Amino acid sequence: MIGIFDSGLGGLSVLAAIAKALPAADMRYLADTAYVPYGNKDEAFIRARVLKIGRYLADQGCSLIVVACNTATAAAVTMLRSALPNIPVVGIEPGIKPAAHSTRSGRIAVLATESTARSMRLSSLIQRYAGNVCVDVIACPGWANRVESLQLDDPGFTESAHHHLAQTLEAGADRIVLGCTHYTFLAPALTPLVAGRAQLVDVAEAVARQCRRLASTAENSQGRLILQATAHPERLQAALPALGLAQLLPRLQEAAAQIDI
Numbered sequence: 001m002i003g004i005f006d007s008g009l010g011g012l013s014v015l016a017a018i019a020k021a022l023p024a025a026d027m028r029y030l031a032d033t034a035y036v037p038y039g040n041k042d043e044a045f046i047r048a049r050v051l052k053i054g055r056y057l058a059d060q061g062c063s064l065i066v067v068a069c070n071t072a073t074a075a076a077v078t079m080l081r082s083a084l085p086n087i088p089v090v091g092i093e094p095g096i097k098p099a100a101h102s103t104r105s106g107r108i109a110v111l112a113t114e115s116t117a118r119s120m121r122l123s124s125l126i127q128r129y130a131g132n133v134c135v136d137v138i139a140c141p142g143w144a145n146r147v148e149s150l151q152l153d154d155p156g157f158t159e160s161a162h163h164h165l166a167q168t169l170e171a172g173a174d175r176i177v178l179g180c181t182h183y184t185f186l187a188p189a190l191t192p193l194v195a196g197r198a199q200l201v202d203v204a205e206a207v208a209r210q211c212r213r214l215a216s217t218a219e220n221s222q223g224r225l226i227l228q229a230t231a232h233p234e235r236l237q238a239a240l241p242a243l244g245l246a247q248l249l250p251r252l253q254e255a256a257a258q259i260d261i
Helices: 012-021 043-059 070-083 096-102 120-129 143-148 155-170 181-194 204-214 233-242 246-251
Strands: 002-006 027-031 064-067 089-091 107-112 134-139 175-178 199-201 225-229
Touching: 002 012, 002 043, 012 027, 012 181, 012 204, 012 246, 027 043, 043 064, 043 070, 064 070, 064 204, 070 089, 070 120, 089 204, 096 107, 096 120, 096 175, 096 199, 107 120, 107 155, 120 134, 134 155, 143 181, 155 181, 175 181, 181 199, 225 233, 233 246
Parallel strands: 002 027, 002 064, 027 225, 064 089, 107 134, 107 175, 175 199
Antiparallel strands: none
């Protein structure tokens, strides 16, 4: 079984990509909705949650764990790997490498939560993969919450997004990295704002390919999906069709459940 977790709904974009790449895999998705979002929390708090959830998923029999949250990856993936040395742990990081390699203008932008934007891990990624290009790191407060509340078509968001993107687009950025899994669900609103000037860069499919390389092939796997949340599990299940992921519903064996961890 593959365990996948995020602070809320954002990691569902990664879940969908993994389900497409591994249609027979059993998966358990855990949304830490009692503490969503992680992006405005301090790193000590995030590390504690990641360790607790990772150990829970391991105890539930997950043989591969995916940290489907950029903020949690930046704060705690190294610690989680040390805590679970016998279980592969896949993190998700902003697509700086593909953006830097493909840019034609020599300038890219990273849209990120406040925590990710100020993280040392993001700085390290930029230094490692984008040393020869200009990188604009843009914190986007409230964007993850917008996805959590399913406010995907609010005209007010278009105005806010335009404000965030205007300066970097004017400066010539031609790759816009979605540095939070929640932002995948905002892509339909962001795409018209960058059309003809830049491309959005998402890494969910790359994470799915890594899972395909690492996942064990259990004979009793049936493509089942278990949904769990630390608060309001009914919202997690209801979000699937609202986010265009109704194809995952037939995998559910039972209704989403609340867990207390």
